[in-house]
Amino acid sequence: MKRKFDSEPSKTESRLYNHGAAWHRGLLLGKRGFGSIYLAHSNSTKGLFPEFMEVKSAEVSSSASLQKEKQVLNYLGRHPYIMDCYGEETTTTKNGRMIYNVLLEYASGGTLSSLIKQSDGCGLPESDVSRYTRCILEGLDYIHSHGYVHCDMKPENVLLVSDENRDSFVPKIGGFGLAKRYLTSKRMKFNPNFGGTPLYMAPETVIDRIQEPPCDIWALGCMVLEMLTGKKVWDPQPNMKTHEMPKIPAYISEEGKDFLKRCLVRNPKFRFTAEMLLFHRFVSRSDDDLNNDADDELSDSGFSEPEESSDDELSDWSFSESKEEYPTCWRDNRVKIKRRKFNNC
Numbered sequence: 001m002k003r004k005f006d007s008e009p010s011k012t013e014s015r016l017y018n019h020g021a022a023w024h025r026g027l028l029l030g031k032r033g034f035g036s037i038y039l040a041h042s043n044s045t046k047g048l049f050p051e052f053m054e055v056k057s058a059e060v061s062s063s064a065s066l067q068k069e070k071q072v073l074n075y076l077g078r079h080p081y082i083m084d085c086y087g088e089e090t091t092t093t094k095n096g097r098m099i100y101n102v103l104l105e106y107a108s109g110g111t112l113s114s115l116i117k118q119s120d121g122c123g124l125p126e127s128d129v130s131r132y133t134r135c136i137l138e139g140l141d142y143i144h145s146h147g148y149v150h151c152d153m154k155p156e157n158v159l160l161v162s163d164e165n166r167d168s169f170v171p172k173i174g175g176f177g178l179a180k181r182y183l184t185s186k187r188m189k190f191n192p193n194f195g196g197t198p199l200y201m202a203p204e205t206v207i208d209r210i211q212e213p214p215c216d217i218w219a220l221g222c223m224v225l226e227m228l229t230g231k232k233v234w235d236p237q238p239n240m241k242t243h244e245m246p247k248i249p250a251y252i253s254e255e256g257k258d259f260l261k262r263c264l265v266r267n268p269k270f271r272f273t274a275e276m277l278l279f280h281r282f283v284s285r286s287d288d289d290l291n292n293d294a295d296d297e298l299s300d301s302g303f304s305e306p307e308e309s310s311d312d313e314l315s316d317w318s319f320s321e322s323k324e325e326y327p328t329c330w331r332d333n334r335v336k337i338k339r340r341k342f343n344n345c
Contacts, residue, residue: 020089020101022048025055034058034065034177039106049086052106060090063100065177070102072176076146081139083107083159083174109160109169112223116155116230123230126253132158132171133224133259134283139173140220141274144213151178151211152196153219155226182212199234204268214268217277221263228252255282 019025022044029037035058042049058066073085086103093099109115112132116124124132136158143150150157150173157175162168178195196205202218204210222233225246233246245264248257259282262272277283 018091018093018099020055020091020103023053023055023103029054035063040103049103050105052108053086054104054106056102056104057099060098060100066100066102068179069176072148072179076143076148079139079142081135081170081172082142083161083172104174105161105172107159107172107174108162111156112158112160112171112227113155115160116227119230121230123228126228126256129224129227129256130283130285132227133220134278135171136173136220136223137274137278137283140216141278143173143179144216144274147181148179149182149211149213150176150216150219151180152200153216153223154197154200155223158223180211199232202268203266210268212268213273214271217263217271217274218268220274220277221260224256224263225260228256253282255280255285258282 020040023040023042026039026041029039031037035056038055038057040053040055042051042053056066056069067088070085070088073083076082078084084105086105088103089101091099091101123129140150140153152175153173154175157173158171159174160169161172163170196211196215196219198206200219200222202215205215225233225248229249248260252260259277259280262277262280265271272280
């Protein structure tokens with residue numbers, strides 16, 4: 001399914017946000033806190049850019065997060081599960097206002113959030129969730145190994161990019177406007193300038209304003225559960241308690257439950273790292289295994305629980321399972337979940 005556009009640019013917007021030197025601004029894809037996102041068409045005859053791109057635009061005076069995103073993407077370089085950046089350009093409107101633009105690859109499949117919404121509260125097939133999760137983990141492991149924390153991992157910041165060679169979509173991490181460098185230290189650092197989306201914030205971020213790699217793992221756990229259930233993990237009301245454990249439906253496999261347990265741990269010292277999670281049975285098992293009952297043991301990868309962890313720590317966050325076996329819409333033969341072709345990670 002192709003990406004749906006929020007609307008077409010108004011005549012006023014077309015006049016204000018003019019085109020680049022080698023690209024033409026097209027339809028408005030969406031608006032975010034940092035500014036607007038447009039579909040852009042390359043008009044370069046030298047092959048400088050791909051035929052289609054996404055352009056994130058904001059007035060120069062309010063483009064700090066966009067400039068930060070460009071800086072982080074430049075540092076990280078290219079990775080198969082991180083959005084490609086083709087450059088930046090400043091354009092000037094007819095009335096003299098300066099617009100800062102970041103050129104990114106076009107995600108024709110939309111976002112992971114839009115895909116979850118298409119399930120109508122049923123969630124995605126676990127085999128798909130497993131493959132999506134592995135790709136996201138590959139990206140997170142790369143980000144953390146380069147000294148950065150994403151700080152705003154959520155379904156809206158995972159984009160689905162078309163892989164024409166395989167007629168499928170690849171999930172890629174984007175939205176690096178809040179990303180931060182972190183120092184390798186045994187002691188976690190208080191961060192007075194923390195940011196992110198509250199529904200995906202780790203307990204240590206909410207309580208102590210700490211943002212280090214374990215925070216991204218907590219957010220990943222929230223995303224995985226949201227993919228599996230089709231629903232937000234936490235109550236979006238202002239008085240939500242993000243440190244409480246969610247209920248895990250009984251229909252989720254033992255591997256899935258165990259994976260979530262390794263992500264959603266209150267104490268960040270006991271959370272698995274992205275590297276460790278890549279060896280977890282939930283993301284390392286084969287497609288055949290995904291359709292069969294499997295044991296609840298971790299893959300024999302050489303990784304185990306951190307030495308400091310204890311049974312008390314994990315039992316403190318044990319899951320209270322829902323009695324519902326499967327979502328009602330899964331049991332109704334009249335309702336079918338559209339399965340998206342997926343590129344193996």
